[in-house]
Amino acid sequence: MKKKILLILVVTLLMSTHVAGASGFHETIGTPGEPGTVMIGEMPDNPDPDKPVLLFVQGLTNNSGAWYEGNVMYSTARDAGYETAFVELYDSGGEPRSYWNNGAMLANQIEQISHYFNGKDIVVVGYSKGGVDAQAALIHYGKHHLVRDVITIGSPHYGSELADLAHSTWAGWLAALIGARSEGTESLQTGNMSYFRSITDNRWEALENTYFTIAGDRAGPFFSSYFTGGLFIPGPSDGVVSVESAHLPYGNILAIGNWNHGEVHLGQNAFPVFSPVLTAPQPVQQNGYEEKKVESDLDxxxxxxxxxxxxxxxxxxxxxxxxxxxxxxxxxxxxxxxxxxxxxxxxxxxxxxxxxxxxxxxxxxxxxxxxxxxxxxxxxxxxxxxxxxxxxxxxxxxxxxxxxxxxxxxxxxxxxxxxxxxxxxxxxxxxxxxxxxxxxxxxxxxxxxxxxxxxxxxxxxxxxxxxxxxxxxxxxxxxxxxxxxxxxxxxxxxxxxxxxxxxxxxxxxx
Structure with a gap:
């Protein structure tokens, strides 16, 4: 009798952990946690065949846990009836790479995901550098035809001044000690991203997908690292990426919200903003944000x-x-x-x-x-x-x-x-x-x-x-x-x- 009760208790605990954790997957293609791996999310209780598959792509130094560890994005999307997919890029292995290398890996993963879902519409949701990695995969590595729309959240489309700071002469000793200089951060310097924009935005492939952008303008809380980032970055920012940098000239702006960089991609913040366009694929109107070069004072x-x-x-x-x-x-x-x-x-x-x-x-x-x-x-x-x-x-x-x-x-x-x-x-x-x-x-x-x-x-x-x-x-x-x-x-x-x-x-x- 005691053994039977113990067995029931163990099974119950395992089931409750699986449901509550929201980080379990329906299927893993590859080795968990390693670059190149694809995870297919748990099937929703009431899947809607008319809803696209949501492919979540995380940013610099992140792994796929950015979407489900301390973030309800995964569970929110699943509960709303969306099939989901997640990827591990080079950053998951502790070696942040450029959007060229991450983009090449992501292009292969998109092909796998499209095949898994039998060519069903895919919408890429890219957080931070993940949005740039996605553009490299779709535009430069030719996978635009497998994806319907792209939603970028706090993505440094024009780079980040903090990447410039990390690669400056004064930051050399500290950056070397903590490993802050990598191929990934190097690629996000504002000059490098300006070059990327010059060879990306004029390609016909850039207009094959509809782009939506979300930005944050809260460089806080007070005395946090986001607060310091806000002091260094000209104009409004989320403490890592400026509002100006988070948008694309051909993108549709969904929101500029009161979020810092660690909050802008959270399910409770971003999902209500982008979910309406998931079932209405036609482009929306720009919200009036004027793209302009922000000149900084000498401060x-x-x-x-x-x-x-x-x-x-x-x-x-x-x-x-x-x-x-x-x-x-x-x-x-x-x-x-x-x-x-x-x-x-x-x-x-x-x-x-x-x-x-x-x-x-x-x-x-x-x-x-x-x-x-x-x-x-x-x-x-x-x-x-x-x-x-x-x-x-x-x-x-x-x-x-x-x-x-x-x-x-x-x-x-x-x-x-x-x-x-x-x-x-x-x-x-x-x-x-x-x-x-x-x-x-x-x-x-x-x-x-x-x-x-x-x-x-x-x-x-x-x-x-x-x-x-x-x-x-x-x-x-x-x-x-x-x-x-x-x-x-x-x-x-x-x-x-x-x-x-x-x-x-x-x-x-x-």
């Missing part, structure tokens, strides 16, 4: 490097600054940051470490605010062990709009020009500019093992001008370190990070 200072025990960064603050928001990003969790003002007064600020997301996953964010700082030299200091760090400080200052960084015709460089005359570190100039460019030869689809190493080129600006150091086809990530003085004699420093891609014809894409 960011970036520093970084290797850390051995205590580490400090000193930087000047000009007059009139309303607030400085500083994020100390490092590979160890800190509880305190020391801030010393120009008069030598030190304040030990207790901080709450926040885990990094996406581009700085594996690092910790520690954010402090300095309100109404006095002009002069300020120091930020931390303790701890051997590590690496990145300091990103955002200045709320009238100076931000008084120094302009422009791109000359041909886009082969930058010019820094202030709207005032100051006392300069270099006689006769209002500002001085030093540049460090990380050049990566652009050979599409190469594996990380065979890809050529990057080169670093250092330059000193002449009259505020930095010319792009042409080394051939590839991506150029340039950090401009700007120093100067205001008319009242106070020093200031700012950092500008720009990414461009030069194609085989010498055309610059930014």
């Amino acid at each position: 960011i200072l970036v520093r970084g490097g290797e850390k051995h025990g205590e580490m400090e960064e000193t930087f000047p603050v000009e007059e009139g600054v309303n607030k400085i928001t500083a994020d100390w990003i490092c590979s160890e969790e800190l509880t305190e940051i020391e801030v010393t003002d120009p008069d030598g007064n030190t304040d030990k600020i207790q901080v709450t470490a926040k885990e990094g997301e996406v581009y700085f996953e594996g690092a910790w964010h520690h954010t402090v605010e300095i309100n109404k700082p006095e002009p002069g030299e300020w120091t930020v200091k931390t303790a701890g062990g051997n590590s690496a760090y990145l300091l990103v400080a955002a200045f709320d200052s009238p100076l931000n709009s008084k120094v302009e960084v422009t791109t000359p015709a041909g886009k082969k460089g930058w010019k820094v020009a202030p709207a005032f005359t100051g006392i300069s570190p270099q006689a006769g100039q209002a500002v001085s500019v030093h540049a460090s460019t990380e050049f990566m030869p652009g050979l599409r689809g190469q594996s990380p093992q065979s890809a050529p190493r990057s080169q670093t080129i250092k330059q000193r600006g002449q009259k505020g001008v930095i010319n792009l150091p042409f080394k051939g086809e590839g991506s150029y990530n340039t950090t401009l370190d700007i120093k100067g003085t205001t008319p009242s004699g106070h020093s200031f420093e700012r950092t500008v990070i720009r990414s461009v891609f030069v194609d085989d014809l010498g055309v610059v894409h930014d």
Whole structure:
């Protein structure tokens, strides 16, 4: 009798776990968790033959669990009568790859899924980089005829400035330590994505599917990694991808919602937005969002490097600054940051470490605010062990709009020009500019093992001008370190990070 009761209890527990978990699959084609695997979702209780199959494609560093671990998207779609499919791309194996490599793998998986469902309509739902991977599969690898529509959610169609930051010179030590530089992040730099758009959007295959886009505009909560991302990214963003970047010129905008990048793809947020178009495949009208280039003020200072025990960064603050928001990003969790003002007064600020997301996953964010700082030299200091760090400080200052960084015709460089005359570190100039460019030869689809190493080129600006150091086809990530003085004699420093891609014809894409 006891054995019978025990058997019933075990069976009951197994059944309840299977139903409640929502992560069980009807069939797995391949090895669970490994790149290239396809999972067919559990059949809905009341399947609707007129509803398309939903193929969910996750983003950078994610596996398919992005749709069902801490997310009700899978169960919501199934309960609504949709058949579903999930895939594991290279990122699932811990090696984020470019949209060229992920796209090639996804193209094969789409073919398998189409065959499994006997050619039934498929709608791809791509989150973050998954939306770009999907475009590569459909447009460049020719699987557009197997898919009806594409819904992209928080996808960086024009890249992410955080990818530019991760591949900048200042971020080198930290990125190397936490593995933040990969083929995947490299491909999402804004210059690389500008090139991708130039060879994608004008192809006839781009119009063979109907595209819908969803974006988030909440760079929060306060002091989170999304909050810091929002400080660095120009214009409204979800803390990882700007609203501008999340849309396509031929896409239909479904929503710009109050979600950060970790919320925008959740079932309770995104499914009610895109579900109406699943049964109404005709294009909807644009919602009036005006695509335009968002120009950023000169408001960011970036520093970084290797850390051995205590580490400090000193930087000047000009007059009139309303607030400085500083994020100390490092590979160890800190509880305190020391801030010393120009008069030598030190304040030990207790901080709450926040885990990094996406581009700085594996690092910790520690954010402090300095309100109404006095002009002069300020120091930020931390303790701890051997590590690496990145300091990103955002200045709320009238100076931000008084120094302009422009791109000359041909886009082969930058010019820094202030709207005032100051006392300069270099006689006769209002500002001085030093540049460090990380050049990566652009050979599409190469594996990380065979890809050529990057080169670093250092330059000193002449009259505020930095010319792009042409080394051939590839991506150029340039950090401009700007120093100067205001008319009242106070020093200031700012950092500008720009990414461009030069194609085989010498055309610059930014």
